[in-house]
Amino acid sequence: MGAELTIQFVRNYTAEPLGDAVQEAAQPIGLAVKTQFGAFDNLGAEIAALSSAPEPPAIVVVTIDLDYFSGGLFSPKWQLAQVMDDFNSLLAAIEAIPPKSFVLISTFIPAFRTSMPLAPGHPVLGRDSAAFELNRTLRDFIARRPNRCGLLDFERIAARLGEAATLDRRFGLMMKAPFRPEFIAAAAGEIIRHLRCRYLPPKKVLVLDCDNTLWGGIVGEVGPEGIQLDPYEYPGIAYYRFQSEVLAIAERGVLICLCSKNDEPAVWQVLDQHPHCLLRRDRIAGHRINWVDKATNLKELALELNLSLDSMVFVDDSPAECELIRSQFPEVTVLQVPAKIYEFPGLLGASNLFDRLSVSQEDKDRVQYYQAETDRRELQTRHVDAEGFLRDLKMKAVVHPVQSADVPRASQLCQRTNQFNLTTKRYTESDLTVFLSDPDVRMFLLQAEDRFGSIGHSGLIIFRRLGGVVEVDTFLMSCRLIGRQLDRALFCQSLRLVAQAWTTGEIRAHYLPTRKNGIVAGLWKEYGFAPITSVEGESYACPVGGLKVSFPEIIQLEPQL
Amino acid sequence: MTREEIKTRARAALARGLKVDPQSITDNASQLDLGEWDSVRHMNVVLALENDFGIEFADAELPTLTSLPLLVAAIERHTTA
Numbered sequence: 001m002g003a004e005l006t007i008q009f010v011r012n013y014t015a016e017p018l019g020d021a022v023q024e025a026a027q028p029i030g031l032a033v034k035t036q037f038g039a040f041d042n043l044g045a046e047i048a049a050l051s052s053a054p055e056p057p058a059i060v061v062v063t064i065d066l067d068y069f070s071g072g073l074f075s076p077k078w079q080l081a082q083v084m085d086d087f088n089s090l091l092a093a094i095e096a097i098p099p100k101s102f103v104l105i106s107t108f109i110p111a112f113r114t115s116m117p118l119a120p121g122h123p124v125l126g127r128d129s130a131a132f133e134l135n136r137t138l139r140d141f142i143a144r145r146p147n148r149c150g151l152l153d154f155e156r157i158a159a160r161l162g163e164a165a166t167l168d169r170r171f172g173l174m175m176k177a178p179f180r181p182e183f184i185a186a187a188a189g190e191i192i193r194h195l196r197c198r199y200l201p202p203k204k205v206l207v208l209d210c211d212n213t214l215w216g217g218i219v220g221e222v223g224p225e226g227i228q229l230d231p232y233e234y235p236g237i238a239y240y241r242f243q244s245e246v247l248a249i250a251e252r253g254v255l256i257c258l259c260s261k262n263d264e265p266a267v268w269q270v271l272d273q274h275p276h277c278l279l280r281r282d283r284i285a286g287h288r289i290n291w292v293d294k295a296t297n298l299k300e301l302a303l304e305l306n307l308s309l310d311s312m313v314f315v316d317d318s319p320a321e322c323e324l325i326r327s328q329f330p331e332v333t334v335l336q337v338p339a340k341i342y343e344f345p346g347l348l349g350a351s352n353l354f355d356r357l358s359v360s361q362e363d364k365d366r367v368q369y370y371q372a373e374t375d376r377r378e379l380q381t382r383h384v385d386a387e388g389f390l391r392d393l394k395m396k397a398v399v400h401p402v403q404s405a406d407v408p409r410a411s412q413l414c415q416r417t418n419q420f421n422l423t424t425k426r427y428t429e430s431d432l433t434v435f436l437s438d439p440d441v442r443m444f445l446l447q448a449e450d451r452f453g454s455i456g457h458s459g460l461i462i463f464r465r466l467g468g469v470v471e472v473d474t475f476l477m478s479c480r481l482i483g484r485q486l487d488r489a490l491f492c493q494s495l496r497l498v499a500q501a502w503t504t505g506e507i508r509a510h511y512l513p514t515r516k517n518g519i520v521a522g523l524w525k526e527y528g529f530a531p532i533t534s535v536e537g538e539s540y541a542c543p544v545g546g547l548k549v550s551f552p553e554i555i556q557l558e559p560q561l
Numbered sequence: 562m563t564r565e566e567i568k569t570r571a572r573a574a575l576a577r578g579l580k581v582d583p584q585s586i587t588d589n590a591s592q593l594d595l596g597e598w599d600s601v602r603h604m605n606v607v608l609a610l611e612n613d614f615g616i617e618f619a620d621a622e623l624p625t626l627t628s629l630p631l632l633v634a635a636i637e638r639h640t641t642a
Contacts, residue, residue, distance in 0.1 A: 016601045020580065170620070171604050181608060 004032045005199070007191070008050070008057035008101075012041040013065040014177035021188035031195055040176075041068060047093040056100040058430075061152065061191065062090075063106040065178055066131060073127055080130055087134055091141050099148060099433040104194060106152040106187075107135045112163040131155070146358050147407050147429040150194050157186045197357045198428050202416065203333065204307055206249060206354070207298060209316040210260035210267050210289075213337050214246075214279060215239045219266045229276045234342075236276070241345035243278040249354045253363025255285035255305060255370060259297050259314070264289040285370040294321050295328040305370060306479045308418070308516070313353055357429070358408040362456040372452035373480060387554070390485060393450040395555045397486060399493035402443035406457070407432045410445060413460045413476060418516040420487065421476040422509070422523065423537075440465040442501065444494035446477070448486055449561055455481065459490045463498050470502060472509040482519065485552040491527070492551040495544075504544050512537035562640060564633065567614075571632050574613045578606030591628035606632075614640060 007022065009015050019035035026033040036057065038046040043064065050060060067073045070086040094103055108131035115128060135155060142149045158166045165182040172178035179187070211218045216228025216235050229243075230236035250256050256279065260267060267289050271281045286304050288297035294316070302309050310331035316322050317337035326334050333353060338344055348354065356363070376393065383389035402410050407429050414427040427435075435441040446459030458478035464471045477487050498504060509524050511517075525531075528548030529540035551557065568588075575590070576583035579597040592598045598606070603626075610632065611617055616639040618626065626632050 014601060014604075017605065020605075174620075174623070175600065175604055177601070177604055 004034050005059065005195070006034045006036060006055070006057040007059045007061060008036045008038065010038055010043055010046045010060060010062045011064070012043055012068045013063075014040075014171075014175050015061075015063055017177065017179070017181070017184050018061075018063070018187055018191075021184050022191050025185075025188045025192045026195065029192070029196065029200065031199060033195075043090055044093055047090065047097060050097045050101060056098055058101065059191075059195070060097060060101045060103045061106070062094060062103060063152070063154075064090075064108070065176070066108050066134070067172075067178070068176065073130070078127065080127075080133065083130055084133065084137070087137065091137070094149070095145075097148075099430050102194075102198065102428065102430045103149045104152045104191065105138060105142065105149060107131075107138060107155040109154055109158045109166070110135075112158075112167075147404075147433050150357065152187065152190050152194075154187060157183060157190065161186060193352050193355050194357075196352075197355050198415075199426065201311065201418075202356070203254065203313050203353045204311040204416070205255045205257060205285075205301070205305065205313065206246065206348075207257045207259045207301065207312055207314045208246065209318070209321070209337075210258060210262055210270075212317040213239075213315055214243060215270065215274075215277070216341070219270055220263055224266070224270050224274055227270065227274070229270075229274060231276060238341045238344045240276055240278065242347070245345060245348050247278055247283070249348060250283050250367065251364060252354060252356050252359050253366045254354050255307075255367060256283055257285055257301050257305075258287040258289060259294055259301065259316075260287075260289050261291055261294075262289050282371075283367060285367050293324070295324055298325060298329065298332065306419075306482075313351075315348075358412075360409040360412060360457075362409060362412075362458075365454065365456060368453060369455060369480060375452050376450075386483075391554045393452075393484070393554075395448060395450045395484065395486065396558050396561060397489045397493075397555050398447040398558050398561050399444050399490055399497070400447070400560075401497070402432070402436070402445055402460075404433070404436060406445055407436070409457050410443065410460050413457070413478065414474065417476040417478060418514070419479045419519050420482050421474075421514075421517050422472070422520055423474055423512045424514050424517060425474050427474070435462070441473075442494075442498050444490065444497065446486060446490040447561055448481070448489075448555075454561070459486060461490055461494045463494070465502055466508075468503070468505060470498065470504045470507050472507065475509070485555060487523075488549050488552050489555045489557070491549060493557060495547075499544070507542050507544060507547070508532075509540045509542075510534065510537055511540070564637065567636050567640070568629070568633050570613060571610060571636060572629060574609040575606055575629060575632065578602055578609040586629065589628065589630060591631075593627075610636065616640065 009019055016037060019037065023033050023035060050056065070083040071077055097103055110131040111128040139151065142151050161183055165180050167178060168180045208214055216239050217226060219227050228236040229239050231240040246256060268281060270277050271279060286301050288301060298314065302312065309329050313333045313335060314325050315335045315337065319336065322334045322336045325332055335347060335351060379392060380389050383392065411427055411429040411432050414425065435443060442463045444461050445457050447457050448455040458481050460474060460476050461472065462474035464473045509529055511521060511524060524540040528546055529542040532539050532541045572583055572586050576586055579595065579602050581597055607618060607623060614636055618635065622635055626635055
């Protein structure tokens with residue numbers, strides 16, 4: 001990691017304990033966090049000042065206590081209309097915060113008790129309900145700015161913990177410090193979830209055991225009709241709900257694999273035919289259903305998917321299997337099915353392992369890409385020469401400038417891509433949003449398909465203009481495209497587009513070695529670049545005329561797919 | 562609980578609340594000579610001590626708990642009562 005992340009708190013109450021808690025919680029996951037607190041109860045001015053901050057913080061946390069907002073909840077002059085006006089002005093100010101900073105805004109905590117009459121008549125909502133109105137406005141505001149803002153759902157934490165663990169009545173009144181340590185720890189945890197999504201590599205694969213994990217009982221012994229998976233019976237309902245959670249995670253682009261000691265046909269019989277089985281064969285990106293030890297199987301799955309073990313989460317009911325994986329591969333996250341099976345549904349969600357800030361179309365289609373990969377491998381075995389195989393794939397490619405709608409996917413590529421990644425710069429959505437309006441930056445995405453289907457947006461290149469020199473700041477390709485010459489397609493076509501806007505004499509490029517990107521160590525030389533002296537990593541230069549790379553004739557360039 | 566035991570535990574809680582090394586807290590440490598001991602951290606200290614000793618200070622006591630000896634004396638009052 002290295003660089004320190006600055007979090008600026010804008011608040012109208014004593015939020016310093018929350019800052020301390022975030023710092024503490026960030027340490028064990030390898031993030032160095034620095035917290036800053038602006039003046040007390042000066043929300044508008046604090047937010048406005050961020051526009052001219054010399055070093056904009058990576059994260060801004062805006063957290064407001066309704067008790068003290070807009071003149072104060074207990075003032076005789078309190079009026080909902082005024083509160084809403086003030087809050088909307090604040091949101092307008094937040095809108096103007098430069099996109100370099102990502103803004104987290106906390107929801108308001110509704111009153112734990114209501115006063116009679118219990119259903120206040122619309123439109124004059126009671127004070128008890130002000131939080132609901134404000135939260136609706138806030139959620140709507142954030143939903144429309146997914147690249148800029150995130151929700152810190154204090155309302156939900158309060159609902160989970162209850163009044164006694166949420167509110168500190170004593171220090172709330174004495175020090176304007178309204179929250180109990182339990183609440184503060186949970187709120188810090190929510191901030192950490194956002195930091196994890198933005199700055200740490202995500203888990204990409206969920207590897208599941210079958211018997212007593214996807215269903216109750218052992219299918220090899222009781223047969224498909226004897227397993228427990230009926231949503232109208234206990235414990236079947238617990239497994240059924242777990243499967244439904246697995247499906248929701250698959251929707252976010254996590255690859256689902258099976259790793260089970262079983263006879264393969266019995267497992268497929270359940271997935272293909274069982275009336276209550278939610279997880280079907282078309283959702284499975286890879287599988288090892290055999291009697292080989294699970295450590296070997298897991299390793300093979302990682303190789304097959306071309307993903308590292310540290311991106312995997314392994315779920316099994318057997319303590320012995322869990323222990324085996326923990327000891328062999330400490331980098332794999334292991335979740336054991338709880339002994340109390342009613343605690344099983346919700347296990348994956350509570351782990352926060354599969355949090356995503358946004359979900360792209362590529363995420364939804366990912367499993368198909370990997371399944372098509374199996375078909376491609378089959379085709380490859382029929383070709384003796386690589387060129388013939390690639391030609392037979394009938395690849396089509398589109399290279400287009402990154403638009404604001406592409407920012408989430410482009411950032412995701414920066415965060416996820418490890419192998420074919422020349423500089424491994426982990427740009428966030430905020431960073432890329434800033435680049436969009438920078439006249440000295442040009443960004444292009446590669447979208448491709450072949451006869452087996454779409455490959456989605458899988459390559460990104462970012463050029464920067466420094467004086468008269470054009471520099472390749474970032475160049476990356478999703479690992480499943482390595483060896484397909486699509487990198488050449490992206491490089492050549494994007495350079496052609498850049499040359500239309502900028503005068504390009506010399507191109508500079510860099511290679512920053514990491515533990516995982518050795519595969520591209522020689523790329524720039526292969527493209528015709530020559531090494532030059534560099535401050536960090538390896539730097540290369542090449543006059544445009546001297547490039548030894550051309551758009552591959554086996555790939556058809558299309559205006560759109 | 563002896564006074565020494567209380568002092569050891571109070572020192573640890575004080576260090577935790579102030580986020581400093583327990584070694585740096587002398588027997589007579591007070592708010593005057595510990596820069597970290599501001600009003601926000603004082604709240605942490607109070608919460609840490611109450612949690613650790615299972616006691617609750619009275620409102621009026623809070624502003625008077627300004628040194629390690631005063632904290633120890635207050636805890637003694639609550640734990641021997």
